Amino acid sequence: xxxxxxxxxxxxxxxxxxxxxxxxxxxxxxxxxxxxxxxxxxxxxxxxxxxxxxxxxxxxxxxxxxxxxxxxxxxxxxxxxxxxxxxxxxxxxxxxxxxxxxxxxxxxxxxxxxxxxxxxxxxxxxxxxxxxxxxxxxxxxxxxxxxxxxxxxxxxxxxxxxxxxxxxxxxxxxxxxxxxxxxxxxxxxxxxxxxxxxxxxxxxxxxxxxxxxxxx
Numbered sequence: 001x002x003x004x005x006x007x008x009x010x011x012x013x014x015x016x017x018x019x020x021x022x023x024x025x026x027x028x029x030x031x032x033x034x035x036x037x038x039x040x041x042x043x044x045x046x047x048x049x050x051x052x053x054x055x056x057x058x059x060x061x062x063x064x065x066x067x068x069x070x071x072x073x074x075x076x077x078x079x080x081x082x083x084x085x086x087x088x089x090x091x092x093x094x095x096x097x098x099x100x101x102x103x104x105x106x107x108x109x110x111x112x113x114x115x116x117x118x119x120x121x122x123x124x125x126x127x128x129x130x131x132x133x134x135x136x137x138x139x140x141x142x143x144x145x146x147x148x149x150x151x152x153x154x155x156x157x158x159x160x161x162x163x164x165x166x167x168x169x170x171x172x173x174x175x176x177x178x179x180x181x182x183x184x185x186x187x188x189x190x191x192x193x194x195x196x197x198x199x200x201x202x203x204x205x206x207x208x209x210x211x212x213x214x215x216x
Contacts (some may be wrong), residue, residue: 002036003144004197014100015069016215033059033062033063033127033158033198033199034062034189034196034198034199035062036118036196036198036199036200037158037196037203037205038063038198039066039192040068040119040158040196040205041063041125041127041156041158041205042063042066042067042070042125042156043194043207044123044154044156044192044207045070045122045123045125045154045156047070047071047072047075048072049122050072050075050123051072051074051075051076051122052075052076052078052118052120052121052122053067053071053075053076053077053078053102053111053121053122053123053124053125053128053175054064054077054078054079054080054109054121054123054124054125054148055067055077055078055079055080055124055125055127056106056124056125056126056127056128056141056145057080057081057087057106057126057127057128057129058079058080058081058087058090058101058127059081059083059086059127060086060089060090061079061089061090061093061094063125063127064077064090064099065094066077067125067189068094068096068098068099068160069134071174071210073098075098076098076100076118077098077099077100078100078102078112078116078118078121079099079101079102080102080103080104080105080106080109080112081101081102081104082103082104082105083103084103087101087102087103095165100116106126106128106141106144106145107140107141107144108144109141109144109145109148110144110147110148113148120148120150120153121148121149121150122150122153123149123153123154123155123156124148124153124154124155124156125155125156126145126155126156126157127158128141128157128159130157130159130178130180130183131159131160131178131180133153138183142184142186142187143187144189145187145208146187149159149210151210152209153209154208154209155188155207155208155209156205156206156207156208157180157184157205157206157208158196158203158204158205158206159178159180159181159203159204160201160202160203160205161202161203162200162203180206181193181204181206184206186207187208187210188208188209188210189209189210190208190209190210191206191207191208191209192206192207193205193206193207194207
């Protein structure tokens with residue numbers, strides 16, 4: 001049986017904050033996701049059936065740990081982050097053979113999974129800050145997610161509430177509001193939402209699926 005993953009400690013917040021201040025447009029947040037946000041993101045996953053799960057933007061493991069606590073013993077979690085320090089942190093602090101930490105970009109997801117011998121993912125959990133990206137980058141990422149997901153699988157993506165309408169202080173930081181749900185509907189047939197107030201900042205989780213061959 002895999003060793004129980006460690007719980008989140010204060011060092012997680014310090015590492016995350018340090019890296020966020022260094023590259024805010026990449027991390028798109030200054031705090032890790034709360035347990036409430038993590039739970040909402042994982043709620044749509046059928047953990048009894050999911051064997052290959054992808055996490056994009058693993059950070060210091062706030063969502064990673066919740067995933068490992070729910071996954072079946074023979075499942076694998078491919079946790080990607082572009083930040084090598086975050087991946088080193090996961091390697092040093094999480095002892096679980098089901099976890100495969102990987103330095104990489106979501107734009108290369110298909111190739112990364114092929115290198116791991118994985119054809120498709122049953123679920124993709126994304127903490128990526130789509131709001132802060134350029135159009136071409138997020139379009140490529142969503143195309144990769146769509147291509148790498150099994151029919152009937154789910155993509156779980158969140159957006160902070162303040163990022164939807166483009167408040168004035170966002171523009172001061174060089175950021176703009178982004179209609180994320182409208183964007184996601186270009187790639188997925190069915191989207192459901194879950195609003196999470198008990199997170200800082202509050203967020204909306206989008207559960208995204210595309211139709212199977214039978215139209216389900």
